[in-house]
Amino acid sequence: KLYDNVADLPGLKYDFVIVGGGTAGNVVANRLTENPKIAVLVLEAGLSNEGVTSSQVPFLLNQLIPDSTYSWNYTTVPMPGLNGRSMPYFRAFFLGGCSAHNGMVYTRGAADDFNRYATLTGDKGWSWDRILPYFLKSEKWSPPADHHDTRGQFNPKVHGTKGPISVSLNGFPWSTFEQKVIQTTKELPHEFPFNLDMNSGQPLGVSWLQSTIGGGERSTSATGYLAPKFIRRPNLHVLLHAQVSKLVNATHKAGKPAFGGVQFRYGNSLFVAHASKEIILSAGPVGSPQILLNSGIGAHSTLSALGIPPVLDLPSVGKNASDHPSLFIMQWEVNSNETFASITGNATRFAQGLAQWNTSRTGPFVDSGVGTHIGFSRLPKHSSAFAVHADPSPGPGAPHLEMTFTPGGFGAVGANLMTIDIAVVSPVSRGSVTINSNDPFAPPLIDPGYLSSEFDVIALREGVAQAKQFVSAPVWSGYLGAMTTDIAGLSDLELETLIRSSTGSSFHLVGTAGMSARGARYGVVDPDLQVKGISGLSVIDASVVPIVPAAHTAAVTYAFAERGADLLKQRWSC
Numbered sequence: 062k063l064y065d066n067v068a069d070l071p072g073l074k075y076d077f078v079i080v081g082g083g084t085a086g087n088v089v090a091n092r093l094t095e096n097p098k099i100a101v102l103v104l105e106a107g108l109s110n111e112g113v114t115s116s117q118v119p120f121l122l123n124q125l126i127p128d129s130t131y132s133w134n135y136t137t138v139p140m141p142g143l144n145g146r147s148m149p150y151f152r153a154f155f156l157g158g159c160s161a162h163n164g165m166v167y168t169r170g171a172a173d174d175f176n177r178y179a180t181l182t183g184d185k186g187w188s189w190d191r192i193l194p195y196f197l198k199s200e201k202w203s204p205p206a207d208h209h210d211t212r213g214q215f216n217p218k219v220h221g222t223k224g225p226i227s228v229s230l231n232g233f234p235w236s237t238f239e240q241k242v243i244q245t246t247k248e249l250p251h252e253f254p255f256n257l258d259m260n261s262g263q264p265l266g267v268s269w270l271q272s273t274i275g276g277g278e279r280s281t282s283a284t285g286y287l288a289p290k291f292i293r294r295p296n297l298h299v300l301l302h303a304q305v306s307k308l309v310n311a312t313h314k315a316g317k318p319a320f321g322g323v324q325f326r327y328g329n330s331l332f333v334a335h336a337s338k339e340i341i342l343s344a345g346p347v348g349s350p351q352i353l354l355n356s357g358i359g360a361h362s363t364l365s366a367l368g369i370p371p372v373l374d375l376p377s378v379g380k381n382a383s384d385h386p387s388l389f390i391m392q393w394e395v396n397s398n399e400t401f402a403s404i405t406g407n408a409t410r411f412a413q414g415l416a417q418w419n420t421s422r423t424g425p426f427v428d429s430g431v432g433t434h435i436g437f438s439r440l441p442k443h444s445s446a447f448a449v450h451a452d453p454s455p456g457p458g459a460p461h462l463e464m465t466f467t468p469g470g471f472g473a474v475g476a477n478l479m480t481i482d483i484a485v486v487s488p489v490s491r492g493s494v495t496i497n498s499n500d501p502f503a504p505p506l507i508d509p510g511y512l513s514s515e516f517d518v519i520a521l522r523e524g525v526a527q528a529k530q531f532v533s534a535p536v537w538s539g540y541l542g543a544m545t546t547d548i549a550g551l552s553d554l555e556l557e558t559l560i561r562s563s564t565g566s567s568f569h570l571v572g573t574a575g576m577s578a579r580g581a582r583y584g585v586v587d588p589d590l591q592v593k594g595i596s597g598l599s600v601i602d603a604s605v606v607p608i609v610p611a612a613h614t615a616a617v618t619y620a621f622a623e624r625g626a627d628l629l630k631q632r633w634s635c
C-alpha cells in the first residue's frame with residue numbers, strides 16, 4: 062500500500078526496511094514481498110509519481126529533468142578538470158527515482174564489464190553469463206508505438222518478455238535521418254559497423270536505440286515494480302515524504318556493529334523504523350553514501366572532524382565515484398525540416414503532438430527525443446591516450462566511446478539541427494560524494510571528478526574525430542550545413558580548452574559504495590552486497606557497481622537489484 066501520511070502506517074516494525082523507492086529499491090521491495098509472510102517498508106523522501114505528465118510522456122523529457130519539483134536540486138563542487146566549473150547534478154525526488162526522470166535509454170554494457178566485476182569481487186555471480194538472466198527477468202520487450210516492422214532492428218533472442226519494465230524501439234519515424242545513419246554503416250563498415258543489437262553483451266557498432274518505453278509511455282520502477290497488483294500487497298508499505306537521516310540505535314550482533322533502526326523525518330518530526338532482519342540502503346549513488354557517513358560509517362578522519370561518532374572506519378565510502386563525461390559540441394545545421402525543431406519550434410504541431418499522445422499514445426511524443434541510434438567504438442590502438450594511462454576498458458569487446466545520433470539539437474528553438482553526442486564510457490577520472498556537516502539533512506558534496514585524467518580529454522578529442530569521420534560518409538553531403546560551434550582548424554590545445562569548458566554530465570554515477578572481494582582492503586560492500594564489517598545492513602543500488610559500465614546505468618541497476626533481491630532471499634530463506 063502507498064502511504065502519504067506517516068500517521069496512517071499501521072506500525073514501524075518490519076522484516077526489512079528499504080531506504081529509497083527508486084530504480085533499485087522498488088525491485089527489492091517487489092521481490093521480497095512475493096512471500097506474503099515478509100513485511101517490507103519502503104521510505105521514499107520524494108513525492109508520488111502519479112499524474113506527473115512530464116514523466117509519463119516520453120517527449121516531455123526536456124521539461125521534466127530541469128523541473129525542480131521532482132529533483133533534489135544538487136549542484137556539484139567546482140571541478141578543476143572543467144576549468145573550475147560546477148553544474149547542476151540531477152537526481153530524481155519522486156517514486157521511481159531516476160528511472161522516472163532519466164533519458165530512458167536502455168543499454169546493458171559489455172560482457173567484458175561484468176566479467177571484470179566477477180574478477181574484481183571473486184564472485185562469478187556478477188559475470189555476464191550469470192547476470193544476463195537478471196536483465197531478462199526485469200525486461201518486457203514490447204512493440205513500438207507505431208507497430209512498424211522491427212525485423213532487422215534488434216535481436217529478439219537477447220530480450221526478456223515477462224518482466225515489469227517495458228523496453229521498445231522508437232515508435233515514431235524520422236526516416237530521412239534514420240536512413241542516413243544506417244547508410245553510413247554501409248559506406249564506412251569498417252569504422253562504423255552495423256550491430257543488430259547492442260544489448261547482446263557485444264555493443265561495438267551502430268544499433269537502433271532501445272528505450273524503457275511501452276505503449277508510448279515511460280516505464281519506470283514505480284509503474285513496473287509497484288504496479289497496482291504489487292502495491293496492493295498487504296505486506297508491502299511505501300511511505301512518501303520520508304527522508305532518512307541516518308541509522309540509529311547502534312548495537313552489536315554476531316560480533317559486529319549493527320543498527321536497530323532507521324531514523325527519518327516526516328514533516329517536522331523524526332521517527333524511527335525498525336527492521337528485524339535487514340536494513341537496505343537503495344538511496345542511490347548520492348543518497349546511500351551520505352546516509353552511511355551520517356551514521357558513522359566512513360573514513361574516521363572525516364567523521365571525527367565533523368563530530369560524528371565513528372561506528373566503523375570504512376574509508377572507501379563515497380570514494381571511487383565514476384561517471385561518463387559527455388560532450389554536446391558536435392552539432393550541425395541541416396538541410397531538412399524533418400527534425401525535432403518541426404515540433405519543438407512550432408507551437409501548433411507541439412499541441413497537436415501532445416493531443417495525439419493523449420488520445421492514442423501515438424505520434425512524436427511516444428519517444429524520448431534522445432535520438433534514433435547509438436554507436437559504440439574503441440580508440441585506435443595507437444591513440445596517444447594509452448601513453449597517459451593503460452587501457453581502462455575491461456576487454457577488447459568493450460567500447461571507450463559512445464555516440465548518440467539525434468535529428469535535433471540544443472540551442473535556437475526552431476533551428477533544424479542534428480547532433481552527435483559523445484561520451485567517454487571507459488573514463489579513468491574518479492570523484493567522490495562526501496559530507497561537510499553533521500546536519501544529516503545538509504546537501505552532500507558531489508564531485509564527479511570529470512576530466513581529472515588527461516586520458517578522458519584525449520578520448521573526447523578522439524570522439525570528435527570519429528564524429529567528423531562519421532559525417533564524412535557520402536550520404537551526408539548536401540544534408541549537413543555549418544556546425545553550431547566552429548571547430549575547424551582548432552589545435553589540440555584549443556580543442557582541449559573547448560572540451561573542458563563545454564563537457565557536461567551523463568548522470569551515470571556509480572561506485573560510491575562499491576563492491577569488492579571479501580577481505581579486500583578497499584570497497585564498501587562484499588559481493589553479496591552486505592556492508593563490510595556491519596551486521597544486518599546492505600546497499601542495493603547503482604552505488605555498489607564498482608566501475609561505471611559502458612552503458613547508461615538504469616538497466617544495470619535493475620539487474621543488480623534483481624540479483625541483490627535473490628541474495629537477500631537466499632540469506633533469509635524467504
Ligand SMILES: Cc1cc2nc3c(=O)[nH]c(=O)nc-3n(C[C@H](O)[C@H](O)[C@H](O)COP(=O)(O)OP(=O)(O)OC[C@H]3O[C@@H](n4cnc5c(N)ncnc54)[C@H](O)[C@@H]3O)c2cc1C
Nearest residue numbers: 081083084085106158159164165166305345348603613615
Ligand atoms: C538526468 C538523468 C538522466 C539519465 N538518463 C539515463 C538513461 O537514459 N538511461 C539509463 O540507463 N540511465 C540513465 N540515467 C542513470 C540511471 O537512471 C541511474 O543510474 C539509476 O536510475 C540509479 O538508480 P538508483 O536506484 O541507484 O538510484 P535512484 O533511482 O536515484 O533512487 C534513489 C531513490 O532514493 C531516494 N532517496 C535518496 N535519499 C533518500 C533519503 N535520505 N531518504 C529517503 N529516500 C531517499 C530518492 O528520492 C530516489 O527515489 C540518468 C540519470 C539521470 C539523473
